[in-house]
Amino acid sequence: MTVTLADVAARAQVSPATVSRVLNGNYPVAASTRERVLRAVDELDYVLNGPASALAAATSDLVGILVNDIADPFFGIMASAIQGEIGGPGGRAGGERLAVVCNTGGSPERELTYLTLLQRQRAAAVVLTGGAVEAAPHAEAVAAKLRRLAEAGTRVVLCGRPPVPDTGAVALTFDNRGGARALTEHLVGLGHRRLGYIAGPADRTTTRHRLEGHRAALRAAGIEEDARWTVYGRYDRRSGHEATLELLRRDPSLTAVVAANDSVALGACAALRESGLRIPEDVSVAGFDDLPFSIDAVPALTTVRLPLAEAGARAGRIAMGREEPPPGGITSVRGELMVRGSAAAPRR
Amino acid sequence: MTVTLADVAARAQVSPATVSRVLNGNYPVAASTRERVLRAVDELDYVLNGPASALAAATSDLVGILVNDIADPFFGIMASAIQGEIGGPGGRAGGERLAVVCNTGGSPERELTYLTLLQRQRAAAVVLTGGAVEAAPHAEAVAAKLRRLAEAGTRVVLCGRPPVPDTGAVALTFDNRGGARALTEHLVGLGHRRLGYIAGPADRTTTRHRLEGHRAALRAAGIEEDARWTVYGRYDRRSGHEATLELLRRDPSLTAVVAANDSVALGACAALRESGLRIPEDVSVAGFDDLPFSIDAVPALTTVRLPLAEAGARAGRIAMGREEPPPGGITSVRGELMVRGSAAAPRR
DNA sequence: GCAGTGATAGAAAGCGCTTGCTAGCAGAGT
DNA sequence: ACTCTGCTAGCAAGCGCTTTCTATCACTGC
Numbered sequence: 001m002t003v004t005l006a007d008v009a010a011r012a013q014v015s016p017a018t019v020s021r022v023l024n025g026n027y028p029v030a031a032s033t034r035e036r037v038l039r040a041v042d043e044l045d046y047v048l049n050g051p052a053s054a055l056a057a058a059t060s061d062l063v064g065i066l067v068n069d070i071a072d073p074f075f076g077i078m079a080s081a082i083q084g085e086i087g088g089p090g091g092r093a094g095g096e097r098l099a100v101v102c103n104t105g106g107s108p109e110r111e112l113t114y115l116t117l118l119q120r121q122r123a124a125a126v127v128l129t130g131g132a133v134e135a136a137p138h139a140e141a142v143a144a145k146l147r148r149l150a151e152a153g154t155r156v157v158l159c160g161r162p163p164v165p166d167t168g169a170v171a172l173t174f175d176n177r178g179g180a181r182a183l184t185e186h187l188v189g190l191g192h193r194r195l196g197y198i199a200g201p202a203d204r205t206t207t208r209h210r211l212e213g214h215r216a217a218l219r220a221a222g223i224e225e226d227a228r229w230t231v232y233g234r235y236d237r238r239s240g241h242e243a244t245l246e247l248l249r250r251d252p253s254l255t256a257v258v259a260a261n262d263s264v265a266l267g268a269c270a271a272l273r274e275s276g277l278r279i280p281e282d283v284s285v286a287g288f289d290d291l292p293f294s295i296d297a298v299p300a301l302t303t304v305r306l307p308l309a310e311a312g313a314r315a316g317r318i319a320m321g322r323e324e325p326p327p328g329g330i331t332s333v334r335g336e337l338m339v340r341g342s343a344a345a346p347r348r
Numbered sequence: 349m350t351v352t353l354a355d356v357a358a359r360a361q362v363s364p365a366t367v368s369r370v371l372n373g374n375y376p377v378a379a380s381t382r383e384r385v386l387r388a389v390d391e392l393d394y395v396l397n398g399p400a401s402a403l404a405a406a407t408s409d410l411v412g413i414l415v416n417d418i419a420d421p422f423f424g425i426m427a428s429a430i431q432g433e434i435g436g437p438g439g440r441a442g443g444e445r446l447a448v449v450c451n452t453g454g455s456p457e458r459e460l461t462y463l464t465l466l467q468r469q470r471a472a473a474v475v476l477t478g479g480a481v482e483a484a485p486h487a488e489a490v491a492a493k494l495r496r497l498a499e500a501g502t503r504v505v506l507c508g509r510p511p512v513p514d515t516g517a518v519a520l521t522f523d524n525r526g527g528a529r530a531l532t533e534h535l536v537g538l539g540h541r542r543l544g545y546i547a548g549p550a551d552r553t554t555t556r557h558r559l560e561g562h563r564a565a566l567r568a569a570g571i572e573e574d575a576r577w578t579v580y581g582r583y584d585r586r587s588g589h590e591a592t593l594e595l596l597r598r599d600p601s602l603t604a605v606v607a608a609n610d611s612v613a614l615g616a617c618a619a620l621r622e623s624g625l626r627i628p629e630d631v632s633v634a635g636f637d638d639l640p641f642s643i644d645a646v647p648a649l650t651t652v653r654l655p656l657a658e659a660g661a662r663a664g665r666i667a668m669g670r671e672e673p674p675p676g677g678i679t680s681v682r683g684e685l686m687v688r689g690s691a692a693a694p695r696r
Numbered sequence: 697g698c699a700g701t702g703a704t705a706g707a708a709a710g711c712g713c714t715t716g717c718t719a720g721c722a723g724a725g726t
Numbered sequence: 727a728c729t730c731t732g733c734t735a736g737c738a739a740g741c742g743c744t745t746t747c748t749a750t751c752a753c754t755g756c
Binding site for chain 3: 052055057
């Protein structure tokens with residue numbers, strides 16, 4: 001029923017071996033023969049059987065990209081950049097590879113299961129993006145999985161994610177700590193002394209690093225920490241909205257709200273406005289990531305731009321073996337402070 | 349080097365066949381035997397060889413999701429919902445399936461290539477999302493591909509995409525025409541008579557349908573069309589920005605700008621503001637899709653909400669054979685007009 | 697004119713798994 | 727006691743491809 005290599009071979013009057021070689025192009029085949037084979041392929045509308053080929057060759061052309069939330073442009077932009085370099089169809093990369101993105105939804109179990117699924121498919125490479133869950137049992141399970149993948153010849157790249165020692169995984173880490181620190185320093189420089197902070201989920205590396213940067217800036221400015229000023233939530237708008245109301249309840253005198261990311265900041269803006277507060281006159285707001293919509297907020301969001309596309313592209317190239325990994329397999333990618341209208345000197 | 353079924357079998361003192369049956373669970377195996385096998389699997393840290401299994405069983409557990417732009421939440425939200433139902437890891441679906449999203453970037457060639465790649469992998473199902481390219485040669489090529497996929501037993505579902513006749517593909521289509529019409533009717537009802545329209549790429553079904561709906565509303569209101577009022581662009585913010593400046597140049601007396609989607613609308617807002625125009629006092633703006641950030645625009649965007657998550661979930665279930673396809677394999681999903689602050693009665 | 701040399705093509709042995717069919721065996725029925 | 731039946735487990739034949747090794751053939755050079 002379905003066309004096989006043998007059918008093509010018969011039609012082209014050559015052996016299956018020859019057809020295989022024409023298709024893979026890694027063995028000399030006379031031009032005339034090649035043409036005959038190609039014609040037969042075309043006429044029969046033959047499509048290689050991926051599993052069979054992967055089995056025989058002991059390699060596959062699958063590349064997995066793990067993201068925490070595919071509906072979040074933060075990941076979408078990275079995934080897009082990675083995929084662009086993987087080649088996938090249309091990429092300038094050589095053999096066509098199937099770059100697939102897997103949505104973990106931030107769940108550690110799903111992450112692990114996807115990793116297993118990818119291992120099962122004998123993926124050529126795997127790129128993990130975004131913050132990792134820090135809880136020890138999970139972190140260790142992931143490390144073990146990555147080690148095993150590497151052993152099986154799968155290239156592993158971490159993009160915007162902290163290094164995982166002893167796994168052979170290349171890490172392009174975002175300098176969340178530094179970016180957050182610069183951001184808060186900017187606010188402090190404007191004169192803010194009472195700053196609320198809306199953090200992400202408590203067990204994520206990204207959350208911790210950004211919070212650490214924020215606190216480092218406060219400490220450097222001699223501002224004493226107030227436990228009421230930090231609220232944990234999720235990385236979405238809704239969470240920013242809720243958390244802001246909570247912050248306002250805890251301390252109505254806050255002059256600035258620093259959000260874990262831009263979506264959260266947007267939710268914060270909405271909550272502030274609903275509370276009758278003007279931005280930035282009454283309360284300044286700052287985000288993180290500088291996603292495309294952030295510049296359209298009114299006022300435009302002061303935030304930290306992360307080179308998502310660049311980092312993704314680089315991760316993609318490294319995953320494809322088209323670029324040298326950084327020395328030591330680890331490098332830190334810095335963000336850039338984007339000063340815009342949502343943060344100004346406090347007036348109260 | 350790598351552990352195989354045979355290794356597990358040896359360790360559990362059973363035949364490979366038995367191990368396979370334990371793992372697939374579709375054949376009676378005595379409880380004691382099963383347990384012994386499972387223990388061996390665990391001890392050896394065995395991971396099934398996907399390609400081998402797919403080859404032997406002539407099926408795979410891969411489900412492909414094609415999106416036009418993975419960095420666009422419009423697709424991200426649908427993809428997320430689809431993936432949630434596919435089961436993937438963590439889903440309540442039975443056997444674990446690898447739901448993968450493929451980013452075509454809106455390119456017809458890539459779309460075709462991904463389809464081939466998926467066919468090559470003998471995917472269990474494929475879900476195509478978003479508008480299709482209408483150019484005849486391409487549309488036909490896609491139709492042929494879908495037909496072939498269906499023949500090979502791959503379930504094909506179109507989500508937010510027009511039906512493709514004679515392919516056996518199930519279609520959950522968005523009623524873009526109706527939504528657009530309702531939106532423009534709303535604006536016209538507010539008193540607008542000179543409305544600019546920023547369309548998407550000219551060859552997309554989505555673009556055409558929305559534009560048709562818009563024009564139908566104008567016609568119904570007896571408003572004569574002006575060719576200057578329509579500008580084509582892409583589905584992104586930047587395009588909205590540029591197109592708006594162009595519209596303003598062509599006819600500074602416009603009182604409303606209707607955008608192809610919310611991102612475009614955001615760009616339009618920015619351009620209007622830069623041009624010294626207030627929203628909605630001087631110019632009303634309307635979007636489409638109602639993405640999460642749209643409510644945070646200032647003023648909040650009047651737009652048409654598309655049930656992206658619901659449609660995606662349904663598409664996912666159908667792809668998994670867990671829900672009956674709609675009668676005739678085709679159904680239209682309606683949008684809902686969201687009246688918000690960005691559109692008001694014209695003042696000039 | 698004959699061995700030597702390259703260039704091409706074929707034969708065949710798997711790759712690791714699934715599954716139809718068969719075999720063994722214990723308890724049930726007569 | 728003997729066949730029948732139902733439950734398990736094993737055998738072995740592939741699934742469709744890649745790749746090593748070998749064979750063939752046309753030249754080349756002496």
